[in-house]
Amino acid sequence: xxxxxxxxxxxxxxxxxxxxxxxxxxxxxxxxxxxxxxxxxxxxxxxxxxxxxxxxxxxxxxxxxxxxxxxxxxxxxxxxxxxxxxxxxxxxxxxxxxxxxxxxxxxxxxxxxxxxxxxxxxxxxxxxxxxxxxxxxxxxxxxxxxxxxxxxxxxxxxxxxxx
Numbered sequence: 033x034x035x036x037x038x039x040x041x042x043x044x045x046x047x048x049x050x051x052x053x054x055x056x057x058x059x060x061x062x063x064x065x066x067x068x069x070x071x072x073x074x075x076x077x078x079x080x081x082x083x084x085x086x087x088x089x090x091x092x093x094x095x096x097x098x099x100x101x102x103x104x105x106x107x108x109x110x111x112x113x114x115x116x117x118x119x120x121x122x123x124x125x126x127x128x129x130x131x132x133x134x135x136x137x138x139x140x141x142x143x144x145x146x147x148x149x150x151x152x153x154x155x156x157x158x159x160x161x162x163x164x165x166x167x168x169x170x171x172x173x174x175x176x177x178x179x180x181x182x183x184x185x186x187x188x189x190x191x192x193x194x195x
Contacts, residue, residue, distance in 0.1 A: 067085070080174070093126050
C-alpha cells in the first residue's frame with residue numbers, strides 16, 4: 033500500500049467518523065451543552081429559554097446579570113445569593129471568546145453576536161427574510177420557535193423547524 037493510498041484511507045475514515053458523530057453539523061460545539069443549573073432554569077427560564085451559557089462571554093454575562101433591574105425593559109432583579117449563584121454558573125460555562133456586537137462593544141444580547149448573525153442570516157439553514165417577524169416566532173430571541181430542542185440544549189440543524 034502506498035503512502036498516498038494510506039493517507040486517503042485515513043482521511044476518509046476520519047471524515048466518515050465526523051459525519052457519523054454529527055461533525056457535518058457546522059455548529060457542533062459547546063454552545064449546545066444542556067443547561068444544568070436548576071436555579072438558572074427556574075429563574076431565567078420562566079420568561080425565556082434558559083440560553084446555553086457558552087453563547088455569551090464572561091464579560092457579556094457579567095453585564096447582563098449586573099443589569100437585571102432593567103433587563104431589556106423588565107425588572108428581573110434577584111435576591112443577592114440567587115444572583116450570585118446564577119452568575120457563578122454562567123461565568124463557569126461562558127464562551128472563551130469575547131462576544132461583541134457589530135460596533136465592537138460587549139454584547140448584551142446573543143442576537144448581537146457575530147456568531148448569531150452569521151448562523152441566522154437569510155439563506156442559512158433555510159432562513160428567509162421576515163422569519164423573525166412571523167407571529168409564531170415574534171423575535172430572534174425566541175429560540176424555541178424554530179429550534180424544537182432548545183429547552184434541552186439541542187440547537188443542531190436537524191432540530192430546526194421553520195414556521
